[in-house]
Amino acid sequence: xxxxxxxxxKVNGTEYHxxxxxxxxxxxxxxxxxxxxxxxxxxxxxxxxxxxxxxxGRSVTSCLVLAVQAEGAIITTIEGxxxxxxxxxLEQAFVxxxxxxxxxxxxxxVMSAEALLALNPHPSEAEIETALxxxxxxxxxxxxxxxxxxKASRGRE
Amino acid sequence: MIKELExxxxxxxxxxxxLAEQFGPRKRFLSGGTDMxxxxxxxxxxxxxxxxxxxxxxxxxxxxxxxxxxxxxxATHADLxxxxxxRQHGLALALAxxxxxxxxIRNMGTIGGNVANASPAGDTIPALIVLxxxxxxTSRTGTREVPIIDFFTGPGxxxxxxxxxxxxxxxxxxGPGELSAFGKLGARQAxxxxxxxxxFYFRIGGDRRIVEARIAFGSVAPTVVxxxxxxxxxxxxxxxxxxxxxxGAAQMAWKEVAxxxxxxxxxVYRKEAVVGLLAEAAYEALASCWHER
Ligand SMILES: Cc1cc2nc3c(=O)[nH]c(=O)nc-3n(C[C@H](O)[C@H](O)[C@H](O)COP(=O)(O)OP(=O)(O)OC[C@H]3O[C@@H](n4cnc5c(N)ncnc54)[C@H](O)[C@@H]3O)c2cc1C
Ligand code: FES
Ligand code: FES
Numbered sequence: 001x002x003x004x005x006x007x008x009x010k011v012n013g014t015e016y017h018x019x020x021x022x023x024x025x026x027x028x029x030x031x032x033x034x035x036x037x038x039x040x041x042x043x044x045x046x047x048x049x050x051x052x053x054x055x056x057g058r059s060v061t062s063c064l065v066l067a068v069q070a071e072g073a074i075i076t077t078i079e080g081x082x083x084x085x086x087x088x089x090l091e092q093a094f095v096x097x098x099x100x101x102x103x104x105x106x107x108x109x110v111m112s113a114e115a116l117l118a119l120n121p122h123p124s125e126a127e128i129e130t131a132l133x134x135x136x137x138x139x140x141x142x143x144x145x146x147x148x149x150x151k152a153s154r155g156r157e
Numbered sequence: 158m159i160k161e162l163e164x165x166x167x168x169x170x171x172x173x174x175x176l177a178e179q180f181g182p183r184k185r186f187l188s189g190g191t192d193m194x195x196x197x198x199x200x201x202x203x204x205x206x207x208x209x210x211x212x213x214x215x216x217x218x219x220x221x222x223x224x225x226x227x228x229x230x231x232a233t234h235a236d237l238x239x240x241x242x243x244r245q246h247g248l249a250l251a252l253a254x255x256x257x258x259x260x261x262i263r264n265m266g267t268i269g270g271n272v273a274n275a276s277p278a279g280d281t282i283p284a285l286i287v288l289x290x291x292x293x294x295t296s297r298t299g300t301r302e303v304p305i306i307d308f309f310t311g312p313g314x315x316x317x318x319x320x321x322x323x324x325x326x327x328x329x330x331x332g333p334g335e336l337s338a339f340g341k342l343g344a345r346q347a348x349x350x351x352x353x354x355x356x357f358y359f360r361i362g363g364d365r366r367i368v369e370a371r372i373a374f375g376s377v378a379p380t381v382v383x384x385x386x387x388x389x390x391x392x393x394x395x396x397x398x399x400x401x402x403x404x405g406a407a408q409m410a411w412k413e414v415a416x417x418x419x420x421x422x423x424x425v426y427r428k429e430a431v432v433g434l435l436a437e438a439a440y441e442a443l444a445s446c447w448h449e450r
Contacts, residue, residue: 046195064194068166
C-alpha cells in the first residue's frame with residue numbers, strides 16, 4: 001500500500017521535498033511540516049477561505065488540496081509576500097486601512113487579494129468583492145478590506 | 158481525519174485509463190478534489206484507492222470546431238466562466254460556472270467532477286442539458302457518447318462504469334438568434350449549493366417568437382429535470398416583451414417540479430423560487446436579445 005509519498009513543491013521560492021501520508025492536506029503540510037503557520041485552518045471544508053494560498057497562480061483553499069496533489073506545484077503563502085523583512089504594499093495597506101481586527105481571516109484575505117491583483121492590477125470594486133467572496137470575516141464588515149485592496153491597487157503599475 | 162489511501166497520479170489520459178481498468182470499483186477519481194476532499198474528511202468514501210486526474214493536461218481544454226463546442230472534463234469553473242468561446246456559444250454554461258462556490262472553488266473544481274457527482278444541485282448540469290450537450294465517456298476499450306439527460310440515473314448515480322471516465326462534453330455552438338442563460342438562488346450570494354437553479358435555451362424566429370425552448374431546473378427533484386410543458390408555454394408567448402406573459406408561462410413550472418423540504422428550503426418556497434427565477438432570467442435575456450436586433 002502506497003500511503004506515504006514524497007512530494008516536491010516550491011513554496012515561497014524554496015524547493016521542498018516532503019514525505020507525507022496521502023491522507024494529509026496541503027494546509028496541514030504547510031503548517032506542520034514546513035512551519036508556515038500564517039496559513040490558518042478555520043472550517044477545514046472549503047467554506048471560510050482562511051487557508052487560502054496561491055497555487056500555480058490561482059487562489060485555492062489549501063484545506064481541500066491533498067498534499068500529494070501539490071507535486072510539482074509553485075505555491076505562495078502569506079509568508080512569501082514580505083520583501084526584505086518588510087510587509088508587502090498589500091499587507092501594508094491592510095494595516096493602514098484598519099482592515100485587520102482579530103486577524104484570523106487576514107492571511108487568506110490577503111492571498112485572495114494578491115491573486116486578484118496579480119491577474120488584474122486595477123480591479124473595480126465589484127471585481128474586488130467577487131474575488132473575496134470565498135473569504136469570510138466575522139469582524140470587519142468587509143468595507144475596510146475592500147478599501148485596503150483599492151489602496152494597494154492604486155500603488156501598482 | 159482522512160483515512161490512509163493508496164494514491165496514484167495519472168500523468169496522461171492513457172495512464173488514467175489504465176489505472177481505471179486496473180483498479181475498477183476499488184478506486185475513486187480525484188479531479189479538483191473540492192467534493193472528494195470534503196467527503197474523505199467526512200468518512201464518506203468507501204474506496205481506498207485514489208486515481209488523481211488533476212495533472213492530466215489533455216482533459217483541460219475548451220475549443221470550438223465546425224460549430225461544436227468541446228469542453229474537457231478537467232476544465233475548471235474558472236476556465237469556463239472566463240472562456241470567450243463558452244461566453245459566446247454557450248452562455249448558460251459560463252454563467253453557471255461563474256456561480257459555483259467562491260473563487261477558490263472555481264479555481265479547483267472541474268466540470269467533470271460537477272457532473273460525475275450527479276448531484277441534483279450541480280450548477281453546470283442544467284446548463285449542459287439546455288445546450289443539448291453530449292458526454293464522452295472513455296475506457297481503455299473506446300469512447301461512448303451519452304446525451305447528458307441520460308447520464309443520470311438518480312441522486313449521486315450515473316451510467317458511468319468503474320473502468321470509465323468522463324473525458325469531455327460537447328454541444329452545438331449557439332449563434333445569432335439563439336440565447337441561453339442561467340439563474341440561481343442560494344441562501345448566501347456565493348459559496349453555497351443552490352436551493353434552486355434554472356437554465357434555459359431559446360431560439361428566436363424572425364417574427365420574434367420563441368420557436369424552440371429548452372428549460373431545466375436543478376435542486377427541485379432527485380435529479381436535474383427538463384420542463385417540457387413550461388417549454389411549450391414559452392413557445393406560445395406573443396412576440397412582445399411582456400412581464401405578465403413571461404411570468405404566466407413560467408408559472409407552469411409549478412406543476413413540473415417536485416421539490417422536497419430539506420434543511421435548505423421548503424418545497425413550496427422552492428416552487429415559488431423557480432418560477433420567479435425563470436421569469437426574471439427569461440425576461441432579462443429576451444429584453445437584451447430584442448434590444449440588439
Ligand atoms: C465550499 C464549497 C462550495 C461549493 N459550491 C458549489 C456550487 O455552488 N455549485 C456546485 O454545483 N457545486 C458546488 N460545490 C461542489 C463542488 O465544488 C463541485 O461539484 C465541483 O465541480 C466538483 O468538481 P471537482 O473537480 O472538485 O470534483 P472532485 O471532488 O475531484 O470529484 C467529484 C466526483 O467526481 C468524480 N470525478 C471527477 N472527475 C471525473 C472524471 N473525469 N470522470 C469520472 N469521474 C470523475 C470523482 O471520482 C468524485 O466522485 C461546492 C463545494 C464546496 C467545498
Ligand atoms: S479552512 Fe480551508 S476554507 Fe476554511
Ligand atoms: S478580522 Fe477577524 S475574522 Fe476577519
